[in-house]
Amino acid sequence: MSTVLIIVGLVAVGVILAAALFHAGRGRGVRGQGLKRRFGPEYDLAVARHDGDRRAADRELTERVERHGGLKPKPLPNEARVQYVAQWDVLQKHFVDSPGRSAAEADQLLARLAADCGYPEATRYEEQLSALSVHHGEQxxxxxxxxxxxxxxxxxxxxxxxxxxxxxxxxxxxxxRPEDTRKHKAGPDRHTRRGHRHLLHPKGSGV
Known part of the structure; x- marks a missing residue:
């Protein structure tokens, strides 16, 4: 084989490798952008946790999606929703006198609520948090x-x-959406909206 053919062959191999690397990098970039849109602030947190290594963050978040992406959250009956709002209102009102206890109860209340909505059990905090991040990355x-x-x-x-x-x-x-969709077709009911209005300035609370 002549020297010219060898050189041409090497150049062709180089072009193919460069193209493969380009498309692989482009694919990782597209995947990363998709993960960033899905996870929101959680994406930046994962990158920071991996010391800026976006590939490692992408792998971690992709694994989360594979584990929890198929989870189907369960809507709560309206009665349960009203009870949860009432419980949050109570702990908000007690915040001034017992801020630490109120925060601890809020943490436990969220864990129970997530479990009731079909996420991993409250006793499995890290797994529950991971599943929630896949479906509610912004919150x-x-x-x-x-x-x-x-x-x-x-x-x-x-x-x-x-x-x-x-x-x-x-x-x-x-x-x-609650189970009784005939009466509650969209969004939180009036009890949930009332709790939200009182979030920043509830009566008798410093929260």
Missing amino acids: VGGYRRVHSAANGQASTEELREAMVAARALFDVLLAA
Whole structure:
């Protein structure tokens, strides 16, 4: 084989390898953008946890989707939704006197609510958080914040902010279509909306 043919062959192999690497990198970029849209703030958190390694973050989040993407959340009966809103209102009213206890109860309430909606059991916090992040990436950070604040050394203001952030996930879980769709066709009922209005300035509460 002549030297010219060898050179041509090597160049062709180089072009093929370059094209393969380009398409592989492009594929990873597209996948990463899809994950970022799905997970929202959770995507940046995963990248930070892996010291800026986006490939590692993509692998972690892809594994979460594979484990929990097929989960079908269950809507709550209206009676259960009303009870959950009432319980949150009570712990908000007690925040001024017992901020730490109120945050701990908010953490536990969210865990029970998520389990009732079909997510992993409350006793499996990390697995429950992982599943919630797949379906509610924009709101799950509030759950992490209130869990961390309730189980660590946090100031009253940090506890208040954590509870406010956690309420976003609380509301979105309650907003799932209830079983009686004939009476409640869309969105939270009036009890849920009332609880949301009182979130920032509930009577008798500092939350």
